[in-house]
Amino acid sequence: MTLLIVYHSRTGGSRLMAEAARDAAAEEGPARLLRAEEAEPEDLLDADGYLFCAPENLAALSGAMKEFFDRCYYPVLGRIEGRPYALMICAGSDGENAARQAARIATGWRLKEAQPPLILCTHAQTPEAIMAKKTIPEEELDRCRELGAALAAGLSMGVF
Numbered sequence: 001m002t003l004l005i006v007y008h009s010r011t012g013g014s015r016l017m018a019e020a021a022r023d024a025a026a027e028e029g030p031a032r033l034l035r036a037e038e039a040e041p042e043d044l045l046d047a048d049g050y051l052f053c054a055p056e057n058l059a060a061l062s063g064a065m066k067e068f069f070d071r072c073y074y075p076v077l078g079r080i081e082g083r084p085y086a087l088m089i090c091a092g093s094d095g096e097n098a099a100r101q102a103a104r105i106a107t108g109w110r111l112k113e114a115q116p117p118l119i120l121c122t123h124a125q126t127p128e129a130i131m132a133k134k135t136i137p138e139e140e141l142d143r144c145r146e147l148g149a150a151l152a153a154g155l156s157m158g159v160f
């Protein structure tokens, strides 16, 4: 039972979150990490559950993550219904709109929410801070690890 983690990241925050989740998930079962730009409909079809991870940009999912969903939405519609998923959003100060947008897409696919969205805020406020490479505190990465491990363990045990 494979967990597919698809992420986009411009300044590294979402990448750190996705990698932390992948590392923890891999201890519980098969886990694949793909960038949004390289993930294809076949990758979604081949997986048994999903973790989507992206930044909030301009009160929405980042463009590259949205482009992944746009590109894959119809090719897999009706073919992945009922599979579990979770979301992780890296935001400056909010993240709610990106989480809501991704959840609506997942609802369209008839995926099953396995965990509430995990939103981490970097508290970057100035243009310089927003464009800077991000670090995520270990205790926040632990929350990503917990989410990845719970998803992968649930998939392996067939609890979803």
Ligand SMILES: Cc1cc2nc3c(=O)[nH]c(=O)nc-3n(C[C@H](O)[C@H](O)[C@H](O)COP(=O)(O)O)c2cc1C
Pocket: 008, 009, 010, 011, 012, 013, 014, 015, 054, 055, 056, 057, 058, 059, 060, 090, 091, 092, 093, 094, 095, 122, 124, 130, 131, 134
């Ligand atoms: C163009 C742009 C727009 C942004 N808009 C928002 C926003 O609407 N809400 C928010 O909370 N953060 C916003 N941010 C901050 C990013 O979400 C934050 O820097 C996050 O760490 C980016 O994730 P990444 O490091 O994976 O790229 C924005 C950043 C950029 C570059």
